Amino acid sequence: MKYKEKIFKNNIKYHEVTDEKFKTNLCDIYFTRKINEVKTSDIAIASDYISSCTEKYNSISALNSKLNMLYGANLYSSISKRGDVFLMNIGISFIDEKFIPEKSQKNEELNILFDSITKPFLVDGEFDKNIFELKKKDLLDDIKADINDKRRYLFLKSSKYIYKDEPASLPLYGNEEDAKAVNPKSAYEIFCDFINNSEINIFYSGVNDKNSEVIEELAKNLPESKKIDGYISPSGLKSELLTKKETIHTNQSKFLLSYKINGIDRYTMSLLAIILGGTPTSKLFLNVREKQSLCYYCACSYVYSKSTLIIDCGVEKENIEKAKKAIEEQVDEIINGNISDTEMFSAMQSIVNSAKAIGDTVRSYNSWISSCEFNNEIITPEEMLEKYQAVTKEQISKVANDLVPDTFYVLESE
Amino acid sequence: MAELKLIENKYTGDKTYYYKLDVGTDVLIAEMPGFSSSIAYFGTRYGSVNNKFKTISDDDFIEVPEGIAHYLEHKLFENEDCGAFERYAKTGASANAYTSFDRTCYYYKCTDNFYDSLEILLDFVQKPYFTDETVAKEQGIIGQEIKMTNDDPEWRVFFDLLRNIFYKSPVKIDIAGTVESIAKINKELLYKCYNSFYNPGNMVLACAGNIDHEKVISYAEKYIRNEKDNKVISEFPVEPKEIVRKRSESIMEVGIPIFNIGFKCDIDEKTRARYEVIADIAFQLLTDKSFELYKDLAEKDLINSNFSYEFFSGHGYFVPLISGESIDPDAVNEAVIAEIKKIQDTGVDENLFEEIKRCAIGSLIKDSNIVDSVASKLILAGLDKRDPYYESNYLYELKAEDINKFLREKIDCEKSSLSIVKNKRNGDLA
Numbered sequence A: 001m002k003y004k005e006k007i008f009k010n011n012i013k014y015h016e017v018t019d020e021k022f023k024t025n026l027c028d029i030y031f032t033r034k035i036n037e038v039k040t041s042d043i044a045i046a047s048d049y050i051s052s053c054t055e056k057y058n059s060i061s062a063l064n065s066k067l068n069m070l071y072g073a074n075l076y077s078s079i080s081k082r083g084d085v086f087l088m089n090i091g092i093s094f095i096d097e098k099f100i101p102e103k104s105q106k107n108e109e110l111n112i113l114f115d116s117i118t119k120p121f122l123v124d125g126e127f128d129k130n131i132f133e134l135k136k137k138d139l140l141d142d143i144k145a146d147i148n149d150k151r152r153y154l155f156l157k158s159s160k161y162i163y164k165d166e167p168a169s170l171p172l173y174g175n176e177e178d179a180k181a182v183n184p185k186s187a188y189e190i191f192c193d194f195i196n197n198s199e200i201n202i203f204y205s206g207v208n209d210k211n212s213e214v215i216e217e218l219a220k221n222l223p224e225s226k227k228i229d230g231y232i233s234p235s236g237l238k239s240e241l242l243t244k245k246e247t248i249h250t251n252q253s254k255f256l257l258s259y260k261i262n263g264i265d266r267y268t269m270s271l272l273a274i275i276l277g278g279t280p281t282s283k284l285f286l287n288v289r290e291k292q293s294l295c296y297y298c299a300c301s302y303v304y305s306k307s308t309l310i311i312d313c314g315v316e317k318e319n320i321e322k323a324k325k326a327i328e329e330q331v332d333e334i335i336n337g338n339i340s341d342t343e344m345f346s347a348m349q350s351i352v353n354s355a356k357a358i359g360d361t362v363r364s365y366n367s368w369i370s371s372c373e374f375n376n377e378i379i380t381p382e383e384m385l386e387k388y389q390a391v392t393k394e395q396i397s398k399v400a401n402d403l404v405p406d407t408f409y410v411l412e413s414e
Numbered sequence B: 001m002a003e004l005k006l007i008e009n010k011y012t013g014d015k016t017y018y019y020k021l022d023v024g025t026d027v028l029i030a031e032m033p034g035f036s037s038s039i040a041y042f043g044t045r046y047g048s049v050n051n052k053f054k055t056i057s058d059d060d061f062i063e064v065p066e067g068i069a070h071y072l073e074h075k076l077f078e079n080e081d082c083g084a085f086e087r088y089a090k091t092g093a094s095a096n097a098y099t100s101f102d103r104t105c106y107y108y109k110c111t112d113n114f115y116d117s118l119e120i121l122l123d124f125v126q127k128p129y130f131t132d133e134t135v136a137k138e139q140g141i142i143g144q145e146i147k148m149t150n151d152d153p154e155w156r157v158f159f160d161l162l163r164n165i166f167y168k169s170p171v172k173i174d175i176a177g178t179v180e181s182i183a184k185i186n187k188e189l190l191y192k193c194y195n196s197f198y199n200p201g202n203m204v205l206a207c208a209g210n211i212d213h214e215k216v217i218s219y220a221e222k223y224i225r226n227e228k229d230n231k232v233i234s235e236f237p238v239e240p241k242e243i244v245r246k247r248s249e250s251i252m253e254v255g256i257p258i259f260n261i262g263f264k265c266d267i268d269e270k271t272r273a274r275y276e277v278i279a280d281i282a283f284q285l286l287t288d289k290s291f292e293l294y295k296d297l298a299e300k301d302l303i304n305s306n307f308s309y310e311f312f313s314g315h316g317y318f319v320p321l322i323s324g325e326s327i328d329p330d331a332v333n334e335a336v337i338a339e340i341k342k343i344q345d346t347g348v349d350e351n352l353f354e355e356i357k358r359c360a361i362g363s364l365i366k367d368s369n370i371v372d373s374v375a376s377k378l379i380l381a382g383l384d385k386r387d388p389y390y391e392s393n394y395l396y397e398l399k400a401e402d403i404n405k406f407l408r409e410k411i412d413c414e415k416s417s418l419s420i421v422k423n424k425r426n427g428d429l430a
Helices: A039-048 A060-069 A110-120 A129-147 A150-162 A176-181 A185-194 A209-219 A267-276 A281-293 A317-335 A341-357 A364-375 A381-389 A393-402 B068-076 B084-091 B114-125 B132-150 B153-165 B187-197 B213-223 B269-286 B292-299 B329-346 B350-367 B371-383 B390-395 B400-410
Strands: A002-007 A013-018 A023-032 A074-082 A085-095 A199-206 A242-248 A252-258 A293-303 A309-314 A404-413 B004-007 B015-020 B027-029 B038-042 B052-054 B094-099 B104-110 B203-209 B247-251 B260-264 B309-313 B315-325 B416-422
Touching: A002 A209, A013 A209, A013 B187, A023 A110, A023 A185, A023 A209, A023 A364, A023 B187, A039 A085, A039 A129, A039 A176, A039 A185, A060 A074, A060 A110, A060 B084, A060 B292, A060 B350, A074 A110, A074 B260, A085 A110, A085 A381, A129 A176, A129 B292, A150 A242, A150 A252, A150 A309, A150 A404, A176 B114, A176 B153, A199 A209, A199 A364, A199 B203, A242 A364, A252 A317, A252 B269, A252 B400, A267 A281, A267 A293, A267 A309, A267 A317, A267 A341, A267 A393, A281 A293, A281 A309, A281 A317, A281 B132, A293 A317, A293 B132, A293 B371, A309 A317, A309 B132, A309 B315, A309 B390, A317 A393, A317 A404, A341 B084, A341 B104, A364 B350, A404 B203, B015 B213, B027 B052, B027 B371, B038 B371, B052 B187, B068 B094, B068 B132, B068 B187, B084 B094, B104 B114, B104 B371, B114 B203, B114 B213, B132 B153, B132 B187, B153 B247, B153 B260, B153 B315, B203 B213, B260 B292, B260 B329, B269 B309, B269 B315, B269 B329, B269 B390, B269 B400, B329 B400, B329 B416, B350 B371, B350 B400
Parallel strands: A013 A199, A242 A404, B027 B203, B247 B416
Antiparallel strands: A002 A013, A023 A085, A023 A199, A074 A085, A252 A309, A252 A404, A293 A309, B004 B015, B015 B027, B038 B104, B038 B203, B094 B104, B260 B315, B260 B416, B309 B315
16 A cells, blocks of 8 residues: 655645555545535535536536446545535546456546536536536435435434534535525536635545546646635533424434533544444443343444534333433443443454554545545554554543533434 | 365456355355455345245244344344353454345454454354343334334335235235234244254355455364254245235325335246346346436436336345335336336347446446455355356346346336335325
């Protein structure tokens, strides 16, 4: 494996990992900006639009056809939040030419990727109306379909309260009214403004470095990258637990319990989350599920970028309070220092497993490096493991003691 | 003495070692040097459809409650001394299991201590331990799992489709059963099912990653118990060729209505593998964004980007299906049927076929580079007693005429059904 980092002339940071065992290549271009400066519905539709057609392949079927012929090259877009930052990612994954003997033209996939951003399909200076309307419909349908996955719905609804009055509380895609108001002209103008005022990073993982120069050349057509901050924005503490309840027509109730802490302690908090509810030997799994049979899942995760601990659970309606109490008891166990050697070892092994698996796929390399970049800490997985290994049980108990109950959001079945 | 075979994918150069133990267990291993992870699956040919069976020592067939295969999977992780997860916690492996219609698989993934974890896997799966107390405890947990899946509209629309299509086949039964059916499960029944289906001759070990095939085989030889083949057979009701109903609707909390359009196909078991590859290409073509059907429906606002396909098949069932979201699923259904009938007359476009074939080949190449995908494909091929590279073997040789023949001879639009899940607020569609 070889890693290389370079800053292009337009201040774009380029990260490259190559590994001969791969058969595919992956190139991700991230544009990031502070959430409250972004019209998210416009960007959601624009990003979907530009990954569906280009100036050269000026219809969905034309681009799709081309990608099919490139052995299923996959051009995609995604939007996400991290801390108080909004991220738009346009990427492409494709089979390396080593495995396609009859490939006629070099670098077609990378050209398509960069063209999607710099040469979108326009009609009279704006997005094509027909394709635009299809993408707008996709977004409106996605917003309506938020309720389909109940667990995901719980996270979406509760975010508004967990990060109350913070940029992170804003819905990722905007709401239905915002989405309906977007038009081909506004979306294109907002898209141009967005990419011209974003921080831009390129992450490439692949078989070898033969594509480096091509990427550097193509990247010249991208705007100048601006530096932004806000990737790590601890969420404000509340003075008391905020409780919200919503009724939903389901068989099973669900709830989410969040905690916050002053400051950031990434490694200690991550270990706390795993010991509490990150594995089948965690406290929540063994006690709330196995011993008390209250649930099928009761999981815990740590949102590092917002310094927020989240526990979620699916239970029978009449057991909501019982399950909440059972969870709180397990948090108390940790505060009281009741962390066994086995629990500590198991949590560490879970991290070791994940860390050592980085590099088994091009996707895992890009995820790792991009995460490092946005955390402003480029380290190897081995260096990360050392930091985890330095954490003690006492430190974990201490941060557990500093946890402040934040939000209790319930989706109660009708 | 069994012979070790090396099976090579003549198109991609990938290799799999195959070895059959004297006790009958099939062992498949793909060495992937340079990767950090390794995965092992230990699976049995037993799933939710096997609810009526007998072994060589039974006088008659016995029928068991729905959901028992899944219940058994949950309980197998517990042991008299130490649960499987506690043991894996010491080796660092991340473990899980799943039950499907015709198989149950136990697996783990790790970056260290692969062989210690392999010993755990082979041990706990072969050491059932059920008591009245532990069986009773699981009722609440699986009850919540059932309720969770019952709240999933995608699950509901799919099982509604199965109930539209199948009269008697147990494939229409929910894999986890119902809260009522699992209440009938006791330790005696669990032992009966275990002893019938978890026989070495009915099981497969499949491993992929940074491993050595000889060492894996030596562990299999050492830890897989010596047990005579009990010749378990399942009885399945005779399923009529017709479908039950052409359409169904269910009400749930969803955004816009979701739908499945499924086709009941009559496929001989001997040719099922080949038809799976053909059906995959045929339905990928039908739902592709380059194809007229997608363009036409999208322009009419009848579908969105979630318009897709899948198929599922097993011994005695073969159902390709098209899925999506629409404000008017009936109109989509009508258009899909019309298009299939048209292609049955005219045949598929050769250029589009070539595109889809290339795309599928690309997917195979990508998957062959991912440890999880390689291991998953190995266990599935092993349980179905197929060449591990059957997909490549059929795909690379596929012609447009194969698709045309499949659509003409195996897809009968009279045996299709539409299932819809919608929100009560959707009310009258259109």
